[in-house]
Amino acid sequence: MRRTSLGMWSVLLATLLYAHTAHAQSANTLDQIVDEFRLRSSGWEVTLEKFALNTFYLLATIELTWTAFKLAFRGCDLSEWLAEIVNQILFLGFFLALLENSVTWGTAIVDSFRQAAGAAGGGGIAPSDVFAAGVNLAGKVMSEMSLWSPAASVVLAIAGLVIEVCFALITAFMVLALVESYLVISMGVIFMAFGGSHWTKDVAVSTVRYTISVGAKLFVMQLMVSIGTGLITSWAATFSDVTANSLCILVGCSIVLLALVKVIPETMQRIVNGSSMANGSALAGAAAAVSAGVGAVGLGMVGAAPMMRNAVSLAGAQVDAADAKTAAASGEAPQRSRLGRAAAMTG
Secondary structure, three states: OHHHHHHHHHHHHHHHHHHHHHHHHHHHHHHHHHHHHHHHHHOOHHHHHHHHHHHHHHHHHHHHHHHHHHHHHHOOOHHHHHHHHHHHHHHHHHHHHHHHOHHHHHHHHHHHHHHHHHHHHHOOOOHHHHHHHHHHHHHHHHOOOOOOOHHHHHHHHHHHHHHHHHHHHHHHHHHHHHHHHHHHHHHHHHHHHHHHOOOOHHHHHHHHHHHHHHHHHHHHHHHHHHHHHHHHHHHHHHOOOOOHHHHHHHHHHHHHHHHHHHHHHHHHHHHHHOOOHHHOHHHHHHHHHHHHHHHHHHHHHHHHHHHHHHHHHHHHHHHHHHHHHHHHHHOOOOOOOHHHHHHHHHO
C-alpha cells in the first residue's frame, strides 16, 4: 500500500510539474491553430470564387430566360419589358457585387464587431492568455498538495483538474468562434452564387446574416473573456488561505464563468439569426441535467404508487382468505373490526 501511495503521489507531482513547464508551449500552440486556419482558409477564396461565378451565371441565365417567357406569354408591352429588365439588372447586379466582394465585406463586418468590443474595453481575444491563466490558477490550487495530507491532496487535485477543464473549454469556445469566423468568410463566397435566382436567393441572404451573427458572437465573447481574464487574475492573486469554502468558490466560479462564455455569445448569435432564445441548446444541456434528477425521483414516485396499490390489494386478499378459512373451521361468520382488518393487512 505504501508503495502504491508513493507511486500515485509521484505521478501527481510529476503531472503538476509538467503542466507548469509545458503550459506556455501549449498556449502558443493554440494561437498557432487559429493562425493556421486563418492562413489556410484565405487560400480558398480565389478557387471558390471561380466556381461561384459559374454557378451564378447559370442561375442568372435561367432567371432571365424564365422572366422572358413570362413576359412573352402575357403579351406585355415595351414599358413592362423595360421595367422588368431594370429590376433584373438591379437584382442580379447587387448579388454579383455581393459575390465578388463577399470576402472583403465579410472581413469588414467581423472586424468591425471586434473593434467595437475593443473600444468598449474588451481588449484582445487571445485563447492562449485565457488558457495560461487557467493553468496558473489550477497550478496554485494543486501546489497546496502534500504527502502528509493524502485526503486533502486528493480533493485539491480534483479541484485543480476541474478548474483546468473549465478554462480549457472556455479556450476551446474561443478557438471555435475564431475559426468559425474565418471559415464563414472564406467559404461563404460559394453560397453567394445562389443569389443569381429569386428561387435560391435566400441561401445567399442567410449567409450574410450568418456572417453578421458570427461577428456579434465574437463581439460578446470578447467582452465576456475580458471580464473573465480579470476575474481569473484576481482569483489567483487572492488565493492564499486554502479552505473548503475558498476551494468551493473557485470551482463554482469557474463553472459559472464557463456557462456564461458558452451561453451568452450563442444567445446573441441566435438573436441575430432570427432564432428564438427559448430554442437554445446551450441552456438545454444544463436544464436536462437538472430535469434528469427530478425525473428520476418522479419516476420512482410514479412507480411506487402502483406497487403500493398492488401490495394493499394482495394484503386484503390474504386477510379475506384467512378469514374465510377461519370461518370454515369454526362454522361462524368472520367478525373482524376495521381496525383489526387494517392491523392484519399492515402485518
